[in-house]
Amino acid sequence: MAKQFDRRQVLSAGVAGVAIVGLAACSDSDSDETTEQGLTNTTPTSMPTNKVVAKTTDVPVGSVFKFNDPNTGIPAYILQPAAGTFIAYSSKCTHQGCIVEAYPDASGFSCACHGAKYDSVTGAPDEVTSKTLTATPLAKISLTIAGDQISVA
Ligand code: FES
Numbered sequence: 001m002a003k004q005f006d007r008r009q010v011l012s013a014g015v016a017g018v019a020i021v022g023l024a025a026c027s028d029s030d031s032d033e034t035t036e037q038g039l040t041n042t043t044p045t046s047m048p049t050n051k052v053v054a055k056t057t058d059v060p061v062g063s064v065f066k067f068n069d070p071n072t073g074i075p076a077y078i079l080q081p082a083a084g085t086f087i088a089y090s091s092k093c094t095h096q097g098c099i100v101e102a103y104p105d106a107s108g109f110s111c112a113c114h115g116a117k118y119d120s121v122t123g124a125p126d127e128v129t130s131k132t133l134t135a136t137p138l139a140k141i142s143l144t145i146a147g148d149q150i151s152v153a
Contacts, residue, residue, distance in 0.1 A: 050144050089140055
């Protein structure tokens with residue numbers, strides 16, 4: 001004999017089914033959240049970390065310090081042209097990509113491949129001959145100084 005359901009049982013089952021479907025629609029396996037405006041908030045899985053490349057004592061005022069840029073794997077230079085002012089440049093020549101060398105007195109950089117020379121403070125090509133080879137300065141590397149630690153992002 002078939003079981004008979006009263007009206008209240010049928011209504012309860014219907015409401016429960018709608019609630020389950022509604023919950024499933026709200027669940028999301030991603031960590032992203034969607035706002036009422038339809039915008040997606042994405043939480044980064046990790047924050048960029050700074051990589052220590054030198055100590056401030058490695059770069060006395062008026063000197064140059066060579067290190068390997070952890071982001072590119074190629075050599076780079078940190079200079080301290082004035083007390084407390086640290087700047088860094090990639091050693092990649094902007095003419096055709098050779099590695100430039102820093103002058104020992106930190107007054108500039110030169111490229112042995114075709115002779116380009118760069119200013120140590122601005123990173124720009126600093127002679128007429130150099131400017132005919134390239135107009136682009138050496139790539140500047142952003143530094144963070146925390147205590148005696150010099151790091152790159
Ligand atoms: S690659 Fe440096 S001057 Fe040509």
